[in-house]
Amino acid sequence: MTEESTILIINAGSSTIKYALYKANDLSVLKRKTLEIQNKDEYEAAFQGILKLIDDNNVVGIGHRVVHGGRKYAEPQKIDAHVLSDLEDLTQLAPLHQPHNLKAVKLVLDKYPDLLQVACFDTAFHQGKPRLNQIFPIPRAMTDEGIIRYGFHGSSYEYIASVLPQYAGKTANGSVIVAHLGSGASLCAMKNRKSIATTMGVTALGGLMMSTRAGDIDPGVILYLMEQKGMSAEDVSEVLYKKSGLKGVSGLTGDMRDLEKSKAPEAAEAIDLFCLQAAKHIASLTVDIGGLDALVFTAGIGENSPAVRQKICEHLQHLGISVDNAKNKTNSSKIYTDDSTAQVYVIKTNEELMMAQHVETALQNKLSIAI
Secondary structure, eight states: OOTTOEEEEEEEOSSEEEEEEEETTTOOEEEEEEEEOOSHHHHHHHHHHHHHHHHHTTEEEEEEEESOOTTTOOSOEEOOHHHHHHHHTTGGGSTTTHHHHHHHHHHHHHHOTTSEEEEEESSGGGTTSOGGGTOOSSOHHHHHTTOSOOOOOHHHHHHHHHHHHHHHGGGGGSEEEEEEESSSEEEEEEETTEEEEESOOSSTTSSSOOSSOOOSOOHHHHHHHHHTSOOOHHHHHHHHHHSSHHHHHHSSOSOHHHHHHOOOHHHHHHHHHHHHHHHHHHHHHHHHHTSOSEEEEEHHHHHHOHHHHHHHHHTTGGGTOOBOHHHHHTTOSBOBOTTOSSEEEEOOOOHHHHHHHHHHHHHTTOSOOOO
C-alpha cells in the first residue's frame, strides 16, 4: 500500500446506497455519501458512479455490507466465486437486501477481478447467542436445516459495542439494549458487549414494526391471507415486506420524518404503534439479560427523532427509565435524568467505519479469511 491507497465501503440497502472512502493507513474519511434509491435505474446509475470511484482513487480493498451470512459465515470473509455462490443461495432469506449487496460485488468482480473484496455480514455479530435464543418452537429437523433466529444489523451493533465504554464506562459491560431504529429496525440485548438476544429472526422481516415491514404478527394472518383471500406466497411477501409497517398503518408513507410532520390521525396512530411495539420488545429482552442498565438509541430514527425516543421511554417508566426532555430534544448523547435507574444514550452508528476496519485487517493479513 502507498500513502494514496484507499479503502472503499459499499452499503447497498433496500432504499439507499451508502458509500465511504477511507485513507487506507489511518482510516480517515475522504468521502462519504448516501444516495436515496427509488427504482432500478437509480441503482444502476449509483453503481456505475461507485465503479468510477475505484478508477479515480487507488482503491486497494472494498468492504461490502452483506445482510445474510447464514450459519456458515461468522466473521468477515474474502469474496471469491465459492463464497459468492453461498451468499446467492441465501437470497430468499433477505430478498430486499441480498440482491443489491451482491450486485455491487459482481460489478466490481467483473471489472476488477483481482481487487480484494470483503463481505461483512449483518448476521455475524449474533452468532454466539445462547441456543435458546436462536431456535424457534418448530420441528427439530427444520431447526437443524438452519431455520433459526440469526439477527441482523450486526455491523451497527458491533460499532456501538466498540464505542459504548466511551459513553457509559463500566456500565457498557452490563445489561444493555441497543435500539437500531431506521427504515429497518431491530433490537439487540447485550452482556459484556456481546449479543445475547435480538428481535429479527431467520429473515429481516421479524421483530419490530418497521418502515414498510410488518415485524412480528400472528402467523395465522399469513395462513388466512393465503387460504381465505387466495393470495400467493409472492403476494403475501409483497404485503409484509413493502406495504406494512408505518406505511401500512398510516396509509401514507413509511418515512418517519414525513409522518411526524403530518397532522393526519393515521400518521399519529402509526407512530404510536411503532413506539409501543418497540417498548414491548425492549421490556421483553430484559428477561434475557436480567434487567436493564442502559438503553442506546441509534440509526436514522433512533438518532434523530426526540419524539419517538420520548414515547418509547414513557412506556418503560416501570423499568425506572427517566428522560431529560431538554437533552432529548437536542439529540444529546446522554439523555437520562440523574434519578433514572437505567442510563439512556443516543449514539450515532458508523457501520462503514466498522467494515473499513475489517478490510484494513484483511489487507494486513491479520484476519483469517476463507478462500
